[in-house]
């Protein structure tokens with residue numbers, strides 16, 4: 001790989017990442033790709049990206065379904081992962097290790113994540129930011145859904161609005 005991309009510098013992190021270390025790692029990055037398979041990791045990455053204003057490219061695949069999301073958190077009006085999937089929301093945790101995944105899906109979504117990351121870094125074209133791209137591999141159907149910032153999002157929303165919505169506003 002280095003003969004094809006001699007300028008690439010890979011730094012492996014071979015230890016478990018916790019809340020503090022994820023914050024430090026995200027702070028050093030220009031962009032973050034979430035390729036994890038569980039909500040606690042997804043939300044920890046999202047929180048760090050919101051705090052550090054780093055773009056987050058998240059991909060998910062389970063069975064025959066896949067999703068691709070870009071959260072360009074450099075922009076104040078961009079939604080975050082928690083706007084779409086709130087941390088306290090009732091989302092059923094399904095993991096590939098339990099439910100299985102149609103193997104080509106991970107390659108498709110991984111390649112598209114890489115493509116969106118390169119576009120964001122190079123400032124090319126229109127990013128997927130603000131849209132959720134959904135692939136149903138069984139019927140070979142793609143669709144895209146608009147995603148808006150949730151002003152009362154507990155992670156990226158306005159603190160004043162959040163307090164007001166919780167009935168404890170100033």
Ligand SMILES: [Zn+2]
Pocket residue numbers: 079080081082083084150153154155156157
């Ligand atoms: Zn949010």
